[in-house]
Amino acid sequence: MALSFRFGVVGSPIGTPKKPGGSVGAIEFSKSIGMTAFELGWVQSVRVSEATCADIKRTGEEQGVDLSVHASYFFNLNATEEEWPKSRKRLMDAAHYGNLAGATDIIFHPGSYFKNPPEEVLKVAIPRLKDFMDELKKAKNPVTLRPETMGKSAMLGSLEDTLAMSKAIKGVQPCLDFAHLHARPGDGSVNSVKEWTQIMEAYQAVLGKEALKNLHIHLSGIEYGPKGEKKHLALGESDLKVNLLFEVLRDYGCAGRILCESPIMEEDALNMKKAWMKVSGEKE
Secondary structure (H helix, E strand, O other): OOOOEEEEEEOOOOOOOOOOOHHHHHHHHHHHOOOOEEEEEOOOOOOOOHHHHHHHHHHHHHHOOEEEEEOOOOOOOOOOOOOHHHHHHHHHHHHHHHHHOOOOEEEEOOEEOOOOOHHHHHHHHHHHHHHHHHHHHHOOOOOEEEEEOOOEOOEEOOHHHHHHHHHHOOOEOOEEEHHHHHHOOOOOOOOOHHHHHHHHHHHHHHHOHHHHHHEEEEEOEEEEEOOEEEEEEOHHHOOOOHHHHHHHHHHOOOOEEEEEOOOOOHHHHHHHHHHHHHHHOOOO
16 A cells, blocks of 8 residues: 655755766655655756756656655745746746646745735735736646745745635645744744644645645754744754654545655655654555
8 A cells, every 4th residue: 555645855865876866866766765756956946958857757757756846945926026027937937847847746935025914915926826827727737836834934924825825726735844834933833733733624624625635745853943944954853743743644634745854855754754654554
């Protein structure tokens, strides 16, 4: 029986060999050590040819590894009118080339509030994202866009923000970064069965029970202060109670992908996989 979740890393694993190297090598190496998901880290810019995308897609299919893309960090749904066209192109490039590379999901950081109230910012962000999604539909590009839950309270990307975007636009679903959700309040909260249960309930209420079978999760340890996230940590160096989180995911019948963003990358991704198998009782 296959596991409910596929595990992998964001960006090339540390152990990726020099040859063939690149994304193709990263996918092959991921599979060789027992990972069946991989997120292309196109976080600076998209610098791939269509031929390279075809190679990535073929390798993902041959290896049975599910692919996603992490789009540019330099994207902001709340950018100024002058900045927006450039920002928009960054996400469009990720969606266009990601689809060519066989990626099903495009993860992006939604942007900044610039000290405005979230509800005001969403009035700008949602129409822009809808317009973007309409363009993808016209281009017959089937990718799911996933605004990530963010780790700092000044950033657009609370759970409520990502659910509001997903509710308003078909083809948009959150990327749940549980380390970010834990760090965001800055006080050590969002680290209990009760709080994670509330997250699952909110998710299910907006997107339906079926959506819990197609979760896209980012996970790592995290260091935080009063304003939220400081940096990602290895799981073992963090206070995040991953086993309790996995119990909640199990109890809600969740499935999908869990991508590790820990500094020790594949080591922690495999730790997560082992922890999930222990909590869920599932076997490969």
